[in-house]
Amino acid sequence: MWTEFSGSPRESFCLPMAEIANINITEKQLDLLLSGLRYVKSAEKLRVEDPTPEYVRSRTEKLEEITALEKTLNSSPRQESAAQV
Template sequence: MWTEFSGPPRESFCLLMSDLATINITEKQLDLLLSGLRYVRSAEKLRVEEPTPEYVRSRTEKLNEIETLVDTLNSSPRKQSASQV
């Protein structure tokens, strides 16, 4: 499975999911990160713009990327190992 990351304008790259680094974070850090993602998701949903096909496609992709990241963080084995520390 490939994951695409977008950076500054006109910069993006793809990585194999197996190439992604594992991070060790605490439950508190995970909660903070997930809270930030909820904020970003809400901001994207509330953004007011002309609903052109390109905008709708872009918005849907962004929301899907956020949801995928949230799911990945929630199902990460790091979550169990961090709670054992």
């Protein structure tokens, strides 16, 4: 799976998820992040548009990416404290 980072045209790029899956966050931060992902997933499911093939494909891809990210976060090792940046 690839994750896209968007910004200005010079800043947009894609990375394989395996290259960015190592994050150091606390259990509380993980819960907050997963809660946000559930919100985003619900919003995408409740979005109302004409069911064109393009919309259905796009929606399905987004929901699959969110689910994959949730699984990645749930399977990542937990840290006792967040990384100092």
